[in-house]
Amino acid sequence: MSTQAHLIEKVPGVMTLTGLLDHETTVALRQEGQRYIQQSSADVIVIDCAGVERSNSAGLSLLLSFQRDVLQAGKKLEIWNLPADMKQIASVSGLLDILPLSH
Amino acid sequence: MNTDSEYAVELKGITFKRGERTIYENVDIRIPRGKVTGIMGPSGSGKTTLLRLIAAQLRPEKGEVWVNNLNLPTLSRSDLFNVRKQMGVLFQSGALFTDLDVFENVAFPLRVHTKLPEEMIRDIVLMKLQAVGLRGAIELMPDELSGGMKRRVALARAIALDPQILMYDEPFVGQDPIAMGVLVRLIRLLNNALGLTSIVVSHDLAETASIADYLYIVGDTQVLGQGTPAELKESSDPRVLQFIKGTPDGPVPFHFAAPSYSEDLLGRR
Numbered sequence: 001m002s003t004q005a006h007l008i009e010k011v012p013g014v015m016t017l018t019g020l021l022d023h024e025t026t027v028a029l030r031q032e033g034q035r036y037i038q039q040s041s042a043d044v045i046v047i048d049c050a051g052v053e054r055s056n057s058a059g060l061s062l063l064l065s066f067q068r069d070v071l072q073a074g075k076k077l078e079i080w081n082l083p084a085d086m087k088q089i090a091s092v093s094g095l096l097d098i099l100p101l102s103h
Numbered sequence: 104m105n106t107d108s109e110y111a112v113e114l115k116g117i118t119f120k121r122g123e124r125t126i127y128e129n130v131d132i133r134i135p136r137g138k139v140t141g142i143m144g145p146s147g148s149g150k151t152t153l154l155r156l157i158a159a160q161l162r163p164e165k166g167e168v169w170v171n172n173l174n175l176p177t178l179s180r181s182d183l184f185n186v187r188k189q190m191g192v193l194f195q196s197g198a199l200f201t202d203l204d205v206f207e208n209v210a211f212p213l214r215v216h217t218k219l220p221e222e223m224i225r226d227i228v229l230m231k232l233q234a235v236g237l238r239g240a241i242e243l244m245p246d247e248l249s250g251g252m253k254r255r256v257a258l259a260r261a262i263a264l265d266p267q268i269l270m271y272d273e274p275f276v277g278q279d280p281i282a283m284g285v286l287v288r289l290i291r292l293l294n295n296a297l298g299l300t301s302i303v304v305s306h307d308l309a310e311t312a313s314i315a316d317y318l319y320i321v322g323d324t325q326v327l328g329q330g331t332p333a334e335l336k337e338s339s340d341p342r343v344l345q346f347i348k349g350t351p352d353g354p355v356p357f358h359f360a361a362p363s364y365s366e367d368l369l370g371r372r
Contacts, residue, residue: 023213023216023217023218023219023264024217024218026219026223027217027218027219027220030220030223056265057226057227057230057231057265058217058219058223058227058265060226060230061219061223061226061227061230062223064226065222065223065226068222085298088296088297088298089230089265089296089297091296092234092292092293092296092297093230093231093233093234094230094233094234095230
């Protein structure tokens, strides 16, 4: 039942996350994001979630995974435009103080 | 999956029998989406049966069970498997795996139903345990937990796959007042914050009425009453009042249908 989800580099250092984030779509995105973060020369990695149509907890785990990658690479992460449904899950799960949310 | 309809679950004209005994006779029940609906009734009135019909663990003799606009009795096995992923059930017993620790109990549905890598399974397990306040118990075995903690771990497991519909089978039974308060708050919080549809099957009137947006009272093969908790308290229907006031005999008889007592004891003359 999963539709598509994508992770695209818009400008250097800024990845846009789009589509439906669920238990299936996030598996491939996890690896794509890891490769991107490892190869990027930017000091600050931005993940823009404005294009996320719907997400369950797997989408939050995806962001946490990227956060671990960024920390390991000695860079800084910023998460932009976290949609309301992801924010609700983050709130119930106590992630609002852990994820570096801005905008 | 279509989730536009106002009702997450609709039972239409359900008849269900166990052997000769009729549990439900031509019953209609509609569960509003995004709300907490309580299904109440005396023990043995078939409340758990109702949950099992919605979860497609039982098939009705007659009638339709619509979940997210799919009629379950007509679905193939693989379609049913997919629909079931949208439903979480908190069983009365908690039903934790006694030989697995808390982490593995919550991780279990994620391992069975997804191909997520281990780090993401761990994230989700931690998130769910944090939500129920038991992240610190992650390495404990079920027999090291209190009754209330067991039920909260079972709740974390029931929401592991982010179901749209969450069903609770007698969640308050055997809980001390503090654990009960915690559960009441959690059921409401999860429903509101995650946009779930919650179905609470219970005979605990005070707790269920305190969280339910809508109540059904079932018994005697029928829906005896329905409405908001406030509406039901004002009901003039003697069958509803009997349940709400807890009187042993009334329109719903104290005695299970039985042959004549004197005949049973003395033989037919």
